Amino acid sequence: MDSLSSMELFITVVEAGSFTAAAAALDITPSAVSKQITKLEDRLGVQLLARTTRRVALTEVGAAYYERCQRIMSEVNDAEGMVSNLRATPRGLLRVSVPVILGQLHFAPAAPEFLREYPEVHLELVMNDHSVNLVEEKFDVVVRIDEAPESSMIARRLAPNRRVVCAAPGYLEAHGIPRVPEDLKEHNCLTYGAHYPHKEWYFRTGAGRRAVQVAGNFQSNNAAALRAAALGGLGLALLPTFIVGNDIRQGLLRPVLTGAVSSDTAIYAVYPPSRHLSPTVRAFVEFVARRFGPNPSWDEFSQGKATK
Amino acid sequence: MDSLSSMELFITVVEAGSFTAAAAALDITPSAVSKQITKLEDRLGVQLLARTTRRVALTEVGAAYYERCQRIMSEVNDAEGMVSNLRATPRGLLRVSVPVILGQLHFAPAAPEFLREYPEVHLELVMNDHSVNLVEEKFDVVVRIDEAPESSMIARRLAPNRRVVCAAPGYLEAHGIPRVPEDLKEHNCLTYGAHYPHKEWYFRTGAGRRAVQVAGNFQSNNAAALRAAALGGLGLALLPTFIVGNDIRQGLLRPVLTGAVSSDTAIYAVYPPSRHLSPTVRAFVEFVARRFGPNPSWDEFSQGKATK
DNA sequence: TGTAATTACGGGATACGTAAAGATG
DNA sequence: CATCTTTACGTATCCCGTAATTACA
Numbered sequence: 001m002d003s004l005s006s007m008e009l010f011i012t013v014v015e016a017g018s019f020t021a022a023a024a025a026l027d028i029t030p031s032a033v034s035k036q037i038t039k040l041e042d043r044l045g046v047q048l049l050a051r052t053t054r055r056v057a058l059t060e061v062g063a064a065y066y067e068r069c070q071r072i073m074s075e076v077n078d079a080e081g082m083v084s085n086l087r088a089t090p091r092g093l094l095r096v097s098v099p100v101i102l103g104q105l106h107f108a109p110a111a112p113e114f115l116r117e118y119p120e121v122h123l124e125l126v127m128n129d130h131s132v133n134l135v136e137e138k139f140d141v142v143v144r145i146d147e148a149p150e151s152s153m154i155a156r157r158l159a160p161n162r163r164v165v166c167a168a169p170g171y172l173e174a175h176g177i178p179r180v181p182e183d184l185k186e187h188n189c190l191t192y193g194a195h196y197p198h199k200e201w202y203f204r205t206g207a208g209r210r211a212v213q214v215a216g217n218f219q220s221n222n223a224a225a226l227r228a229a230a231l232g233g234l235g236l237a238l239l240p241t242f243i244v245g246n247d248i249r250q251g252l253l254r255p256v257l258t259g260a261v262s263s264d265t266a267i268y269a270v271y272p273p274s275r276h277l278s279p280t281v282r283a284f285v286e287f288v289a290r291r292f293g294p295n296p297s298w299d300e301f302s303q304g305k306a307t308k
Numbered sequence: 309m310d311s312l313s314s315m316e317l318f319i320t321v322v323e324a325g326s327f328t329a330a331a332a333a334l335d336i337t338p339s340a341v342s343k344q345i346t347k348l349e350d351r352l353g354v355q356l357l358a359r360t361t362r363r364v365a366l367t368e369v370g371a372a373y374y375e376r377c378q379r380i381m382s383e384v385n386d387a388e389g390m391v392s393n394l395r396a397t398p399r400g401l402l403r404v405s406v407p408v409i410l411g412q413l414h415f416a417p418a419a420p421e422f423l424r425e426y427p428e429v430h431l432e433l434v435m436n437d438h439s440v441n442l443v444e445e446k447f448d449v450v451v452r453i454d455e456a457p458e459s460s461m462i463a464r465r466l467a468p469n470r471r472v473v474c475a476a477p478g479y480l481e482a483h484g485i486p487r488v489p490e491d492l493k494e495h496n497c498l499t500y501g502a503h504y505p506h507k508e509w510y511f512r513t514g515a516g517r518r519a520v521q522v523a524g525n526f527q528s529n530n531a532a533a534l535r536a537a538a539l540g541g542l543g544l545a546l547l548p549t550f551i552v553g554n555d556i557r558q559g560l561l562r563p564v565l566t567g568a569v570s571s572d573t574a575i576y577a578v579y580p581p582s583r584h585l586s587p588t589v590r591a592f593v594e595f596v597a598r599r600f601g602p603n604p605s606w607d608e609f610s611q612g613k614a615t616k
Numbered sequence: 617t618g619t620a621a622t623t624a625c626g627g628g629a630t631a632c633g634t635a636a637a638g639a640t641g
Numbered sequence: 642c643a644t645c646t647t648t649a650c651g652t653a654t655c656c657c658g659t660a661a662t663t664a665c666a
Contacts, residue, residue, distance in 0.1 A: 003384070004311035020645060029633055034647055036631090038583070044388065046395045047584035052443070053640045053645045059586075061394045068387035075383060076311070079376035080352065086369045087354045093368075135360065135665095152664080275346070276355040278367070328620060340657055342622060361620045361665045443640095460639085 004076060006040045007069040010048065013037060014066050018056050090280040091120035097134075098143040101223050101243060102267070103127035106292065107143070114287050121280055134272060140281050142270045143288075145240075155268040156285050159292045162241045163260050165201070166253040168233040178236070178256055181212045188235030189214035190226045201238050204259035242267070242292075267292065312384060314348045315377040318356065321345060322374050326364050395584075398591040399428035405442075406451040409531050409551060410575070411435035414600065415451070422595050429588055442580060448589050450578045451596075463576040464593050467600045470549045471568050473509070474561040476541040486544070486564055489520040496543030497522035498534045509546050512567035550575070550600075575600065 009026065013033065016022040023030040041048050048062035058066060098107050107125055115123055126139070134142050134153065145161055165184075178184055181203045191199040191214060200211040216236075218229050223243055230237040230244070231252055237244075238260060247253040269285045271277075317334065321341060324330040331338040349356050356370035366374060406415050415433055423431055434447070442450050442461065453469055473492075486492055489511045499507040499522060506523035524544075526537050531551055538545040538552070539560055545552075546568060555561040577593045579585075 002310040003313070018645075019647095030646070031634080031648085032632060038647085039631095041584055044391045044395075045584060046391055047582055047586070051646070053638080053647090055640090056646090060400050061391060064394065065387060065391055068383065068390065072380060072383050072387065075376065075380050079373060079380065082376065083352045083354055083369060083373055086372065087352075274355055274358075276349055276353060278355070326620075327622095337658055338621070339623085339659085343656080346622090359621070361622090361663080363665090364621090 004073075006036055007073060009033065009036050010040060011066065011069050011073065013049065013056065014058060014062075019051075087276075087279055089120060090118045090278075090283040092280060093122050093124065094141070094280050094284055095124045095126065095139045096141045096143065096284065097126045097128065097132045097137070097139045099129050099145060100127040102143060102145070104224070105243060105246075107288070110288065110291055113291075114284065117287070118280075118283055121283075123284075134270065140271060140278070141284060144268050144270055145265050146268055147265050152273065153270050154273050155270045156289060158267045158269055158289050159242070161265045161267055163238050164241055164244065164248075164255045165236055165238050165257045165260050166244050166248060166255045167230055167236045168252065169254055171230075171233040171235060172254060172256070174233075181210065181257060184212050184214050184236065184257075187214075187216075188218075189216040190218045190220075190229050190235045190237040191216060192219075192221065192223065192226060192238075194219060194221050201260070203257070312381075314344055315381060317341065317344050318348060319374065319377050319381065321357065321364065322366060322370075327359075395587055397428060398426045398586075398588040400588060401430045401432065402449070402588050402592055403432045403434065403447045404449045404451065404592065405434045405436060405440045405445070405447045407453060408435040408437050410451065410453070412532075413551060413554075415596070418596065418599055421599075422592065425595070426588075426591055429591075431592075442578065448579060448586070449592060452576050452578055453573050454576055455573050460581065461578050462581050463578045464597060466575045466577055466597050467550070469573045469575055471546055472549055472552065472556075472563045473544055473546050473565045473568050474552055474556060474563045475538055475544045476560065477562055479538075479541040479543060480562060480564070482541075489518065489565060492520050492522050492544065492565075495522075495524075496526075497524040498526045498528075498537050498543045498545040499524060500527075500529065500531065500534060500546070502527060502529050509568070511565070 009022065012025055013019060013022040016025055019030045019033045019037070023033045026033075037049060044065070046061045046065075047059050048065055050057045050059050050062075096107070103125060104127070111123055111125060115121060132139060132142055143158070144155075146155075165178075175187060176183075178187060181201070184201065189199075189201070193199065199214060201214050202209050202211050204210075218226075218234055220226055220229075223239060226237045227239060227243055227247070229235065230239070231247065236256070244253050248255055269288060271281055271285065317330065320333055321327060321330040324333055327338045327341045327345070331341045334341075345357060352373070354369045354373075355367050356373055358365045358367050358370075404415070411433060412435070419431055419433060423429060440447060440450055451466070452463075454463075473486075483495060484491075486495060489509070492509065497507075497509070501507065506521055508519040509522050510517050510519050512518075526534075526542055528534055528537075531547060534545045535547060535551055535555070537543070538547070539555065544564070552561050556563055577596060579589050579593065
């Protein structure tokens with residue numbers, strides 16, 4: 001027996017004044033009404049409704065029970081309404097982990113707009129570059145630049161990770177503009193990483209791809225450092241468009257060559273699978289996907305786009 | 309799905325901290341717990357419990373819902389407790405119809421004791437001798453002196469209706485004591501009814517029963533009038549023991565003869581059938597049955613008793 | 617690797633609707 | 642006699658338990 005349905009049925013009968021009317025209101029048969037009420041009375045051990053075939057009246061106990069039922073049903077409706085509200089409106093704490101450079105350049109600047117749109121959200125934007133465990137560190141969303149989405153997690157692809165070779169206009173004026181990848185051997189190439197004095201940059205050709213050995217006098221495992229060096233006119237850097245896109249846009253850097261190959265990575269928003277996705281998480285992911293997905297300032301300088 | 313059971317289950321899981329523990333507490337399987345919670349979440353459209361196989365934690369919405377559930381469950385318990393109380397304690401208006409003579413002699417004197425025992429009852433003791441319609445006149449109980457209980461009503465037999473021939477001591481001293489029924493022809497017999505100058509009184513004999521034609525100079529359709537006449541030493545009266553029992557007890561009247569035959573009537577408390585008998589009605593009927601049933605002051609003078 | 621949550625599957629209880637009976641004004 | 646409640650009966654659904662599976666520490 002469903003206790004709440006019984007109460008609702010009982011209330012309906014009281015207000016309708018008859019079993020038949022209540023049955024019509026609830027779109028069931030009078031038979032069902034009769035049986036439900038009888039069952040409810042049996043369970044409570046009292047008669048709630050004094051009924052002849054012509055009249056249904058509340059007993060004294062029934063009247064008291066009716067009042068309680070009304071209050072209870074109103075509480076239940078409150079509870080369910082509250083759930084609906086919470087489901088509909090993003091709110092509360094949202095912990096997001098992003099790579100440092102991505103956070104500084106894009107997520108932090110985007111935060112005000114997001115929070116203006118969802119004022120009840122408290123956003124905690126944690127930046128780190130080590131691989132984070134989503135559940136253990138209690139993150140709601142982890143943004144990763146990765147090749148393949150981790151299994152058993154939902155990974156929403158936010159944007160491709162394209163890379164472009166670029167340099168400051170002053171550097172190019174002084175050292176010339178490379179026209180083909182081989183020209184890079186003549187340039188000071190600012191490379192990512194450490195331990196290896198020279199690196200290979202890959203480029204698409206008509207057939208497949210082709211590696212070019214590059215070298216230079218500055219190396220860093222920090223992309224922001226490479227960007228700063230490039231901005232300072234030190235040399236050429238191969239950097240993701242999400243880092244240098246704005247610099248190029250503002251004319252601080254200029255893209256050169258074409259067909260620079262990024263690894264098969266993309267920017268993903270990763271969150272745990274859940275039958276009922278939190279509206280806050282949903283709102284955040286939708287927001288960043290909308291904002292970073294079809295992003296001209298990231299894409300227009302990348303020749304990878306056309307070949308995609 | 310039973311909404312209240314779901315809430316209870318949810319509360320249990322929250323307090324037990326795991327599905328398995330909750331299942332044990334409710335004596336069901338973890339499978340059932342899982343399915344119920346999933347169903348509840350589906351119905352609400354939100355995730356209430358964030359769970360791994362090792363940990364069950366409330367979500368934000370779940371925590372809010374949990375609080376509401378607690379309040380609702382407490383209200384529900386209140387309501388059911390109230391019902392139990394009302395079911396257990398006789399209270400409220402009780403309308404009883406009794407024959408006038410029975411009401412005056414016995415029910416009215418018994419009322420104080422009944423009301424002392426059940427102080428919350430308001431007793432309305434209506435006395436009339438015409439046949440009352442129990443439901444139309446909104447009586448909870450109708451006391452009748454009748455042969456057979458009315459169908460479609462519950463009739464609780466309170467006491468047999470025995471009758472005894474009796475007279476005042478002064479009359480018997482003046483006119484002698486009848487030893488056999490035939491002696492009644494020599495006496496002034498005060499008979500019940502009207503229109504018929506003489507009546508027949510019936511007596512049991514060894515074999516069957518035997519009618520004796522009696523006559524007298526006073527007749528009334530009011531038993532109290534016959535009693536008054538007998539008390540005044542006018543003659544012999546055949547009256548129910550519930551009327552003259554106390555008079556005999558006090559020596560104001562003396563019983564004579566044996567085997568006076570009453571009709572096959574008894575005193576019944578009649579009330580409508582109901583799956584759940586009102587505790588007030590039950591208490592009243594039990595009270596009067598207890599008080600009037602094995603009543604020595606009514607029975608000890610009646611020889612009908614022995615023959616049942 | 618062990619424990620906890622979930623899923624698949626089969627059986628039993630429950631609750632509905634249909635239809636007929638009973639009651640009431 | 643018309644209408645409303647109740648009961649009888651057949652059926653569909655739901656829900657639980659058993660057992661296998663998956664996930665997590």
